[in-house]
Amino acid sequence: MKARKPSASTQKIIKPGQPIIRVKDLQVGFGTKIILDHLDLEVMAGEVLGFVGGSGTGKSVLTRTILGLITQRSGTIEVFGQKIDGLDIQQRRLVERRWGVLFQQGALFSGLTVRQNIQVPMREYLSLSQPLMDELAMLKIELVGLRPDAADKFPSELSGGMIKRAALARALSLDPEIVFLDEPTSGLDPIGAAEFDELIRTLQKTLGLTVFMVTHDLDSLYSICDRIAALADKKVIAVGPVAELLKSEHPWLKSYFHGERARRLVVGAV
Amino acid sequence: MMAPEFETARNGPSFQFTLKGSWTIGASKVIETQAKQLLEEAVGAKQVAFDLSGLERLDTAGAWLIDRAGADLKSHGVTIDYQGVTPEHQILLKEAHFRTFDEPVARPTSAIVDLLVDVGSTMVMVGKDIYKGVDFLGQIVSSLGGMVLHPKRLRMTSIVYHIENFGLRALPIIALINFLVGCIVAQQGLFQLKRFGAATFTVDLIGILVLRELAVLLTSIMIAGRSGSAITAEIGSMKMREEIDALRVMGLDPVQVLIMPRLIALLIALPLLTFLADLSAIFGGLVVAWAYGNISPEIFLTRLKDAIAINTFLVGLIKAPVMALVIGMISSMEGFAVEGSAESLGQHVTTSVVKSIFMVILVDGIFAMFFAYVNY
Incomplete structure (x- = not known):
């Protein structure tokens, strides 16, 4: 069989260690207010990048801009080596198929069961037989550590932790290469949060994912992030492994990593 | 990216399949058919x-x-053997190895049993609703009593605000629909009664029908849809965000703080709106009778004076506060019944409007029988 899709052949595979997302000179604002100004950021393939910043500094804005939910004033965003804004609708859909997003509240469709939620992207983009879709959905449910009987439950019947897991299963539905996580551990108890961190790490290794994670959770930063990017003053002020950021002299980073809450963890980590 | 393919090499009974290309979900149907072909x-x-x-x-x-x-x-x-497996493939084959998932067993059901269960649970729910309604009415009456004894508990600012919302802002639409219905009744009356040579009785028809039934009914239905849904939505979203609980822990009674001002506002606004509805419906009738039936305003008003008495007008007006109570109670009860989710809010707003309109019509029917019985 030689059914080769012409569009599929243009998809570039990014090797681990190469930049998979490249944000250059980005400016985003609403009205007269500028949220991000001349921001640069590179995310490497195969890494877990933790993205931190104070409340209201624009972490979500950057994520949403990369995802195309907000349009930038200027600057470029490259994902998979392609400039996102230069793409036509079809090429854009191809890019969107290669990433998955876990929204903060899960954003599961409330009228559908967990299984149907996971199958939404498959149904939209692919033509698979129903039995295979069911099998793959169940596989994803098991991968994220949910019990099989969660498959036919509606989001309203799930606990907070289960919603996050189900939403992660939906994000992984098309075996994406990049996963965006918006505060994945918020609203979970410390044990649940640690388990979820562990799950992300395992899945990232198993599936070779690139993870872009917006978080406030210092535990997550220490335990699973390869690199951390910090947002302050409308820019990314520092990128690097935890150890490197700990040495930073920037006032915000200093208070972030050396504040009362962080100190215990640092002592534990070193 | 290459499409998924495989090559077969046969060596007696031992086969070798060399897999090529991208065996990924992106290939859609192709991987499925390839696997089948294999x-x-x-x-x-x-x-x-x-x-x-x-x-x-x-x-x-x-x-x-x-x-x-x-x-x-x-x-x-x-016998199966994997060759040329990279560590990444190994992990994937381990994580996604084939297994069967037990389907949750569906409970065997029969249509008759389902129907009986539905009927039974609906009846139980109706019973609970009536019980809760009586309970709620009791709370309201005791709150009202408390307010009479301690007039300081009356929240004037809140009451005035709600009168503006439920009354003043509803005014244009209520006047308009009643005007239109007055026109329609007049037109139909003229058209149908002409055949009996009784066209002038149209004025009697309009006067009695509008004052006794239509104005108050239309106004109540409109308010049930407009303000009843708003009450349910407001109280429901407060319930959703634990604001009701916050009031309780501060020692404030939600019925007194939230329900009473709205209920009192409805009790004041609905009779006033009904009065206005009476006027605009009769005016609509007058306009049509004049333009379409050649009944001049002077004749219309003279006939109207003969046709109706003060009790015709009062029958309609007496009903208005009762309708206000019905709407206010149902919509606040539904608001309190909202649970955590937004779907629940939507559901209760719908139920609130449906129940209010149904009860308004039912109560109107009971009133009609009552007034006929006491000959008022």
Whole structure:
């Protein structure tokens, strides 16, 4: 069989260690207010990048801009080596198929069961037989550590932790290469949060994912992030492994990593 | 990216499948058909080796299909062997190895049992609703009593605000629909009664029908839809965000703080609106009677004076506060019944409007029988 899709052949595979997302000179604002100004950021393939910043500094804005939910004033965003804004609708859909997003509240469709939620992207983009879709959905449910009987439950019947897991299963539905996580551990108890961190790490290794994670959770930063990017003053002020950021002299980073809450963890980590 | 393919090499009973291209979910139907074709070609094999060294990409879907094919062959007594497996493939094959998932068992049901269960649970719910309604009415009456004894508990600012919302802002639409209905009744009256040579009785028809029934009914239905839904939505969203609980822990009674001002506002606004509705419906009738039936305003008003008495007007007006109570009670009860989710809010707003309108019509029917009985 030689059914080769012409569009599929243009998809570039990014090797681990190469930049998979490249944000250059980005400016985003609403009205007269500028949220991000001349921001640069590179995310490497195969890494877990933790993205931190104070409340209201624009972490979500950057994520949403990369995802195309907000349009930038200027600057470029490259994902998979392609400039996102230069793409036509079809090429854009191809890019969107290669990433998955876990929204903060899960954003599961409330009228559908967990299984149907996971199958939404498959149904939209692919033509698979129903039995295979069911099998793959169940596989994803098991991968994220949910019990099989969660498959036919509606989001309203799930606990907070289960919603996050189900939403992660939906994000992984098309075996994406990049996963965006918006505060994945918020609203979970410390044990649940640690388990979820562990799950992300395992899945990232198993599936070779690139993870872009917006978080406030210092535990997550220490335990699973390869690199951390910090947002302050409308820019990314520092990128690097935890150890490197700990040495930073920037006032915000200093208070972030050396504040009362962080100190215990640092002592534990070193 | 290459499409998923495989090559078959046969050596007696041992087959080797060399997999090539990207066995990923992105290939959609193709991987599924490839896996199926592979199984067909493997017929008659005793030993099968999968060579994965030529794979460009593999993901969970691809690993699942390959391992499923392997498991299928295994169940037919074929020995399976994987070759050229990279560590990444190994992890994927391990994580996405073929297994069966037990389907949750569906409870056997019969249509008759389901129907009986539905009827039963509905009846229980109706019973509970009535019980809760009486309970709520009691709370309201005791709150009202408390307010009479301690007039300081009356929240004037809140009451005035709600009168503006429920009354003043509803004014244009209520006047308009009643005007239109007055026009329609007049037009139909003229048209139908003309055949009996009784066209002038149209004025009696309009006067009695509008004052006794239509104005108050239309106004109540409109308010049930407009303000009843707003009350349910407001109280429901406060319930959703634990604001009601916050009031309680501060020692404030939600019925007193939230319900009473709205209820009192409705009790004041609805009779006023009904009065206005009376006027605009009669005016609508007058306009049509004049333009369409050649009944001049002077004659219209003279006939109207003969046709109606003060009690005709009062029958309609007496009903208005009762309707206000019905709407206010149902919509606040539904608001309190909202649970955590937004769907629940939507559901209760719908129920609130449906129940209010139904009860308004039912109460109107009871009133009609009552007034006929007491000959008022």
